[in-house]
Amino acid sequence: MNDSALTTPTPSSLPVLSVEHFQKRYGDTVAVRDLSLSVEAGDIYGFIGHNGAGKTTLIRSIVGAQAIDGGRIRICGHDVARKPLQAKSALAYVPDNPDVYEFMTGMQYLTFMADIFRVPDDERTRRIGELAERLELTDALGDTVGTYSHGMRQKLVLIGALIHEPRLLVLDEPFVGLDPVASHELKAILHELAARGGAVFFSSHVLEVVEKLCNKVAIIRGGELLTSGTTEQVRGDSSLEDVFLELVEKEA
Template sequence: MDILSVRGFQKRYGDKIAVRDLSLTVEAGDIYGFIGHNGAGKTTLIRSIVGAQAFDGGAIEICGHDIAREPIAAKRMLAYVPDNPDIYEFMTGMQYLTYLADIYEVPAQNRMERIEGLARRLDIVDALGDPISSYSHGMRQKLVIIGALVHDPRLLVLDEPFVGLDPVASHELKLILREHANAGAAVFFSSHVLEVVEKLCNKLTIIRAGEVLAQGTTEQVRGDDTLEDVFLDLVEREA
């Protein structure tokens, strides 16, 4: 089953085409990597997938719901972890997570089991009663990740999710993402840490200047080389 379908996506900023005619499909069970240099168009596509900005051409569907025509239905299927965890500082961690659970109408028993389980795994239980204003960047990142998972989304979209996490939390997040995909959901994430993408993702797309350079399973794109070698070769060849 297609969890995410992007067909002929195009986005302009004034006269500049940021992303041109990009298509990709993320299926249930996929952990899909989306990589490129700074300014390649990664965040542009991600923000359109989650409904945070309009786009100029093509179509994006989440579990069959068009993000432009059915934004509420589509957004109920997904969760988004941005590269900068900018969240409500006046709330405590638990208030923030409860607020998100209310929005997604997560039953009280389910939400507490899920919050407590994820908080233990990411080692943030003792901080949930503290104001978010006192959190470090890494703690905020952990909180946003828990908030994204509280309603068990079919599609989890992450932009540089490992930035700010300590090694233990980073390892635990990788396990959580695998478990989420193995349960029949899908993960779509962008990262500059190519070693993580190579080990974690079963499919990927490489873009440069808004256009696809390579796409397919990780094994198909990588071949006999490392993903880093392939990425550098493709980017330099197309420069």
């Protein structure tokens, strides 16, 4: 695999992502209660739970899309609430249903993302070229996004997320809509990012992918963290699917 699309992030002894006693309410309903976890450099961290468990609520707060009602979230030491620009400059986010301006061409969108993160012209050209080739999107970059399939939009947004070489990549169901070749390539890209000292935090319903790809995992139910740790510790002698079902049924 070509690994030059991502360069080594600046080393740091701080966690790439630190969530401390996080809480979020919607009216009188507590969506997430007293949740703490830490994502270190080199981690590919899976975050799993049933629909409505609180996964997206936490992710939206991590990326600064909604306010935090309690606790603290820090990215590379930067408090998301107090230093949002510093925190956001170190991360990239790909939602489960990416919303992209349909009137733009793929290249215009990627140029727009590179401008936001002030990526130099020579660097953006190299990174776009390499990532588009790996995800087999090169031939479509001149087409408008309105003509793209869901899978093509997913690839485009992934390239846009990686263009500034984030320390933390946050993904919500990243493999939905991707063909097998693109899924395989994305897994390789995530491993490369982690090997360079970055980190990946992603939610998925596909537990087999989480089990094979992630070195750490957390399980949430009803807004509360049931367990977290290395994948081997959480899984034990069972499959991750068996552990997940057993924990969820026990808590229910």
